[in-house]
Amino acid sequence: MRRIAPLVFLWFSCIALVAQTSTKPSIRVEVDATDPGRNFFHSKLTMPVSPGPLTLAYPEWIPGNHRPSGPVVNMTGLHIEGGGRAIDWRRDLKDMYAIHLQVPAGVNEITVFLDQITNTGVAGGSGASASENVLDVNWNQLVLYPASANSDDVQMKASIHLPDGWKFGTALSVAAQNGSSVEFEPVSLTTLVDSPLIAGSHYKLIELTGAGESPKHVIDLVGESDNAINMSANDIAAYKKLVAETGALFGARHYRQYHILLTLSDDVGGRGLEHHESSDNGPGEKALTDPSSHLVSAGLIPHEFTHSWNGKYRRPAGLATRNYQEPMTGDLLWVYEGLTEYLGNVLTARTGLWTSKQYQESLAATAAALDYRAGRSWRSLGDTAVSVQLLRLAPGGWQNWRRGLDYYPEGELIWLEVDTRIRQLTNNQRSLDDFCKNFHGGQSGPPQVVSYNFNDLVRTLNEVAPYDWAALLNERVNSIQPHAPMGGIEQGGWRLVYNDTPNDLIKATEGVAKMANFTYSLGFWVNQESGNFGDVIVGSPAFTAGIGPGMKLIAVNGRKWSSAGLNAALVAARNSKQPIELTVENAHRFKMYSIDYHEGPRHPHLERIAAKPDLLTDILKPRTQSAGTTRSF
Numbered sequence: 001m002r003r004i005a006p007l008v009f010l011w012f013s014c015i016a017l018v019a020q021t022s023t024k025p026s027i028r029v030e031v032d033a034t035d036p037g038r039n040f041f042h043s044k045l046t047m048p049v050s051p052g053p054l055t056l057a058y059p060e061w062i063p064g065n066h067r068p069s070g071p072v073v074n075m076t077g078l079h080i081e082g083g084g085r086a087i088d089w090r091r092d093l094k095d096m097y098a099i100h101l102q103v104p105a106g107v108n109e110i111t112v113f114l115d116q117i118t119n120t121g122v123a124g125g126s127g128a129s130a131s132e133n134v135l136d137v138n139w140n141q142l143v144l145y146p147a148s149a150n151s152d153d154v155q156m157k158a159s160i161h162l163p164d165g166w167k168f169g170t171a172l173s174v175a176a177q178n179g180s181s182v183e184f185e186p187v188s189l190t191t192l193v194d195s196p197l198i199a200g201s202h203y204k205l206i207e208l209t210g211a212g213e214s215p216k217h218v219i220d221l222v223g224e225s226d227n228a229i230n231m232s233a234n235d236i237a238a239y240k241k242l243v244a245e246t247g248a249l250f251g252a253r254h255y256r257q258y259h260i261l262l263t264l265s266d267d268v269g270g271r272g273l274e275h276h277e278s279s280d281n282g283p284g285e286k287a288l289t290d291p292s293s294h295l296v297s298a299g300l301i302p303h304e305f306t307h308s309w310n311g312k313y314r315r316p317a318g319l320a321t322r323n324y325q326e327p328m329t330g331d332l333l334w335v336y337e338g339l340t341e342y343l344g345n346v347l348t349a350r351t352g353l354w355t356s357k358q359y360q361e362s363l364a365a366t367a368a369a370l371d372y373r374a375g376r377s378w379r380s381l382g383d384t385a386v387s388v389q390l391l392r393l394a395p396g397g398w399q400n401w402r403r404g405l406d407y408y409p410e411g412e413l414i415w416l417e418v419d420t421r422i423r424q425l426t427n428n429q430r431s432l433d434d435f436c437k438n439f440h441g442g443q444s445g446p447p448q449v450v451s452y453n454f455n456d457l458v459r460t461l462n463e464v465a466p467y468d469w470a471a472l473l474n475e476r477v478n479s480i481q482p483h484a485p486m487g488g489i490e491q492g493g494w495r496l497v498y499n500d501t502p503n504d505l506i507k508a509t510e511g512v513a514k515m516a517n518f519t520y521s522l523g524f525w526v527n528q529e530s531g532n533f534g535d536v537i538v539g540s541p542a543f544t545a546g547i548g549p550g551m552k553l554i555a556v557n558g559r560k561w562s563s564a565g566l567n568a569a570l571v572a573a574r575n576s577k578q579p580i581e582l583t584v585e586n587a588h589r590f591k592m593y594s595i596d597y598h599e600g601p602r603h604p605h606l607e608r609i610a611a612k613p614d615l616l617t618d619i620l621k622p623r624t625q626s627a628g629t630t631r632s633f
């Protein structure tokens with residue numbers, strides 16, 4: 001979940017494939033998705049069984065979520081039949097995702113019916129799966145499978161009934177279609193869960209592949225209106241460039257075809273979820289049409305596409321689990337997500353979706369936000385990764401003290417440091433691009449998972465440029481670091497500064513997220529409409545004065561508050577000895593707080609260090625010559 005509100009770090013997050021053989025259990029799943037407006041999906045599963053005890057599992061640990069987020073509370077209407085009779089089931093007393101039953105003698109096939117309620121999001125707090133105009137099917141919500149099985153070993157034959165006239169996009173191959181009923185070629189359970197389907201009454205397909213090129217890359221768009229899915233020629237050229245640039249960066253592709261699934265809706269989406277042969281992107285209804293929304297969400301697709309290599313093909317061993325019931329371990333998420341964040345944003349600049357200046361503004365905003373994380377004093381970056389299952393749904397209030405999913409943005413800073421260090425060590429002859437070719441390249445072909453551990457990472461870095469990478473990375477990840485790692489920015493020839501000029505990315509985010517960011521001056525951000533303080537930085541002037549998150553801003557120096565009014569008060573306080581007076585409501589009580597602050601507005605930016613080579617600008621240079629030229633492999 002990324003790029004919608006960088007300050008709050010609601011980053012979007014995020015299987016294997018084997019050849020199918022006839023000896024594997026084969027489950028037929030038929031989905032009725034004809035009631036999208038009520039977010040009510042119906043699933044019928046037919047599976048071979050043997051008489052005796054059987055435990056079925058509802059997927060719990062969802063890839064890309066890195067946590068037990070399978071929405072089992074929304075699995076309803078469960079009914080199981082075999083041999084023409086209902087079969088009783090009972091839930092495991094400790095494992096809420098396990099369903100026990102006794103298959104009667106003589107029964108060798110059962111039928112399972114379930115209804116999935118999808119109005120509360122697939123990734124937790126990420127919105128509904130469907131509206132009157134679009135739907136986003138994640139198959140993990142619609143299946144049960146033998147609890148003891150490897151997901152690679154379960155064969156699935158899926159079909160779906162869509163609303164009349166709707167069109168769809170998915171990485172699954174169509175076996176047959178009859179109107180709005182679609183049947184897909186059999187795949188493993190792993191591949192099915194890794195292959196979401198989007199559909200809508202407004203649909204568009206954009207080919208990114210040039211004539212004679214392979215593999216095929218397309219964008220499937222669905223949205224709330226035809227206008228919402230109307231992608232500009234510049235954007236289309238940039239996404240063609242993205243295909244070319246990833247080819248140049250990684251040197252191989254680990255998919256048979258790739259679908260960028262793009263849902264333009266404020267009712268559905270609000271997330272990005274990576275898959276091996278597709279990505280599920282929901283940046284909001286106005287992402288293609290509103291300049292602020294476009295700027296804020298520009299990095300989403302490059303991020304999710306990068307995951308096909310970093311996260312899907314190369315995966316930390318602790319995240320490469322054999323099925324959806326085995327717990328995941330997130331200790332290397334600063335690679336899985338952090339390196340993806342770094343490469344995704346670099347690609348956003350290399351493709352022209354961001355200018356170099358916009359990339360710099362984003363990097364400055366990220367570095368500043370992390371440097372104002374008060375919780376750095378007690379929690380290591382590594383602990384934010386290990387704690388993903390706690391932090392993903394943590395509220396925004398006191399986030400600076402708790403820390404959030406910091407392994408995304410701080411991973412970006414760490415990998416920038418690694419990139420610039422390699423360049424320093426090799427006289428700018430080698431870079432992180434060489435690491436990516438070695439680590440993520442290899443042989444092109446269908447999806448496979450190659451897992452890795454910390455030592456594999458260090459070994460590959462040493463092959464690119466010998467250095468004590470283990471010590472550097474251990475210090476950055478596992479020790480308490482009071483300040484954000486600025487080494488990459490400074491080795492890149494730049495430094496973080498604060499001045500009066502608003503930061504372009506923060507300003508755009510303020511508009512999209514309806515918040516006003518005074519983090520680097522008074523020490524808080526506040527909801528522009530409600531006046532509620534979202535977070536108050538521990539140790540900041542506002543915190544010292546006694547203000548906390550959850551309180552509500554009413555007035556500034558006696559006048560009803562507004563973002564512009566508060567900014568004007570900051571400017572005026574610069575030449576005054578008077579404190580800034582804030583009237584604040586806290587649980588139905590009003591109180592005046594005096595903030596003795598006179599440094600004016602402060603916004604983060606990058607500034608050149610003239611004496612150092614400008615490596616950052618080198619990093620952002622495209623690796624391919626022209627837009628829209630795809631390299632074939």
Ligand SMILES: [Zn+2]
Pocket residue numbers: 012013014274303304307336337340
């Ligand atoms: Zn991600």
